[in-house]
Amino acid sequence: MKTLVHWLASPWRRSALAAVAGALPVLAFPAPSLWWFAYVALVPWLLLARTAPTGRRAAVDGWWGGFGFMLAMHHWLLPNLHVFTFVIAALLGALWAPWGWLVRRLLGGVPSRGRVLAALAVLPSGWLAAELVRSWQGLGGPWGVLGASQWQVAAALRLASVGGVWLLSFLVVALNVAVAVLVAVRRARVPAVAGLVAVAAVTSAAWVFAPRPDTGGRARIALVQPGIVAGADSADRRFDREEQLTRELAGQDVGLIVWGESSVGFDLGDRPDLARRLAALSRETGAEILVNVDARRSDRPGIYKSSVLVGPDGPTGDRYDKMRLVPFGEYVPARSLLGWATSVGKAAGEDRRRGSEQVVMDAGNGLRIGPMVCFESAFPDMSRHLAEDGADVLLAQSSTSTFQHSWAPGQHASLAALRAAETGRPMVHATLTGVSAVYGPGGEPVGPRLGTDASAARTYDVPLAHGTTPYVRLGDWSLYGALVILAAWGIAEAVNVRRNARGRPVPPARTAHGSPARPGH
Template sequence: MLKRFIPHFLLMLSGASLTLAFAPFNMWLLTIPALALAIRQVIKLKHRPFLAGWLFGAGWFGAGISWVHVSIADFGGLPLIGSIAIMALLCGYLALYPALATKFTAKYFSPQLWPMALPFFWVLAEWLRSWMLSGFPWLSLGYSQLDSPLSGFAPVIGETGISALIVISATLFALIHNKRTFANAVLVALCLFTSGYLLKQHTWVTPNKTYSVGMAQGNIEQSLRWVPEQDGPTMDTYWKLTESLWDNDLVIWPEAAVPKLEPLAQPYLAKVNERAFQENTALITGIVNYNWETDEAWNNLIVLGKRTPDARYPDYQYFHNNRFSKHHLLPVGEFVPFEDWLRPLAPLFDLPMSSFSRGDYQQANLEANGIHLAPAICFEIAFPHQVMANVYEDTDMIITVSNDAWFGHSHGPAQHLQIAQMRALELGRPVVRATNNGITAFIDHKGEVTARLPQFMAGNISAPVVATRGFTPYYHLQELGVWLITLVLLIAAVMIKRRQKK
């Protein structure tokens, strides 16, 4: 009797094992075999493809984003059973997307045509996952290949394109039943990995100026971040950490590093602004701005000190335009849907600073000491089109700031860094990433970490950053490349299906 449940167990196991393919484990070779095993079980459960895809997704997200439970359990104010229930609800929802992909593929195509049909439905499901309910494109398969030869495709067809290639290869391996199908699967995989390796040897953008950049990591406990009595000590921490960084072209502090509301932090900001100007540099910090007249709040990045190298006076003044307002807000963390109903239910739905207004989708680059930076705050870096919309011809680098203290000692921060690395590779721009407690890192335009600070310690770091000019093919094509590949395959599958019927 238990034998009938083996495919169900293998589906969840293969999904859960994908966690090892992503950071911090980086076992990228595991992705295709794990997905192939799952697809093979979906074929075995041919009358229940939706359930099969859902079980795979439940394992995939249940293990892969288990770090969400840390933030709910530690800071959400819910009993254990409540946090587990919310985590199960989230994973169950995310598992619907691979379930939809397998359901539609199985409905319209026989398994022999899945290598051509499944990639289209998979990409379609992942596209839906990236914008439904504000979107949560975490753990997309392509991120697992950052260290593999397939990463060479990132500047051409993006992370989503790599996901499609993985699905093609995994489906071919899932259908192996004789020497010919084995040879076909191996041949396609070799072609993909060889092509990726060759693409990886090419530099799509041109290195430009080199800038020295310093970043401070305050390591402020999450439970203390919005305690008014801790405002002074937190600001003192960042002031002291920056003392050895003033000789850089640019200094960066993390998301909301200044814990006071911007209107109330004017004396401190004036002090930092003047010091940065005197040191012939600029400083970018995260801060929350609040408009008392309209009751609107924004999660901002602001520039202090010099806007241009030849500036005659400090750049900052309250509400100046050299700032960035976060557009893609985090549900529950930065806005609460149905807040009149949800906020009274539990502290999870009434966290400090959880009612922000959105900035524009496309905004001007920050300009700091002549350096042009395309900003992304926290999980905005997971949305390639939004980041891309803010990269211009004169953009020198991408800046992303975050506070990953919510996720404790989990694998969440490492996955977050991996996503930032993929954006650098896709767009051919270096990424500077400043965080409260890690992982603060410098990433070059090839997606490689060149320097980083250890997690869970207060410290600072300086490194040279090589700005780039030009654009990758992905910048111009965006998702056109992956849609073209998957649509051509789908049309071929439809034509073969019709021919088989005749």
């Protein structure tokens, strides 16, 4: 132990260890998908921050741990953003500096049982505050939210229908805090065990009492994934391949066909020949086709990414323009200041334009669909609003071909399971190059996924559901609750500090020579 303490005395060694500890939770996400590891992945980081010699050093431990977490979660961006990936990780990692300080404040030294009980609520709330801030679209959005690691766990998906992915993050952090206390603070093991029991009780209660979606009816939906198409004329050849695959769906009684993001590289107003070919496909298959156009608009300035519904007579007029764009990938924030990113990586040379509102489309036969484009499936509020507006099926059109051989495609597809569970609506995740997947109203997989090695069209019988989940009705109550917990703790700490300051004895007055003054002098 003395050797470890001496080794950690070096600020750089301690910072390196914090970065490694912060990176550990990424193993709970796809591709490793060690979902159970999330329950202990934060323990090394917690143990390090609680032993910091000062509150300032604990904040530095939080910052370095946040840097490691963000870098590991977005490591697949390195080939595109290069050194700027480290800059982004460092900036976002700073959000965990207050969390590191909180860890030492509540668990440092020999904490009382009261502080341990407070830690079980305050530390998860502090984590959620960091996730909330970095989930702003301009900071990269909620990619890699800790609770999202539980997308395969049935009990967790049921909890998501009650409090969203935020509730999962809160409970996962609470479990880690309890385990850290069991490991390091013997005198506080009783409240730690009580915390573990409480999490188990909440999970069990949710499993028993959380309302299940009322399923009824099915929609036959097909996904078209063309696979990798490279070369100078890739947009034309990709369309040809998608057309070929779509023709294979004729006679399969499909109700809707979904193509991936950027599946059409030309504005249909400028290319009426493509619009006619899509209409012919709709007539041949007997289904409307949802394509995604990534092109300069003919009716307004700028480049848009748009979900466009095409029927047997051509485009139906239903169109959704992507609202939340990928920072650096589709636009450069504060381009006048950060435009240099385009010279060191593959940042967007021209900013895409934003849509103004979400859209629910009528896809025929009474089926109402709520489209999102790529990055937007990471935002719980977008799918929740579509469910509120009456969407029967949620759809995400995506393209992760740039990151084909990384962990990104699998992690992106997993988000659809959470969005389905949160809203009680099935969700279809359609991509150009994989991973494409479909999930039922409870977040359960429907049929096999299309991996990154597939070029195929596949049909799914998607179960439909009715009614709304508590999360759709109540919204982000778990986030607001976390902020209330933090505010209440802050007020209590301020009151205690003031009370202690009043109770301190006043030091005796001293003479000019520094000795205590005597009565009468």
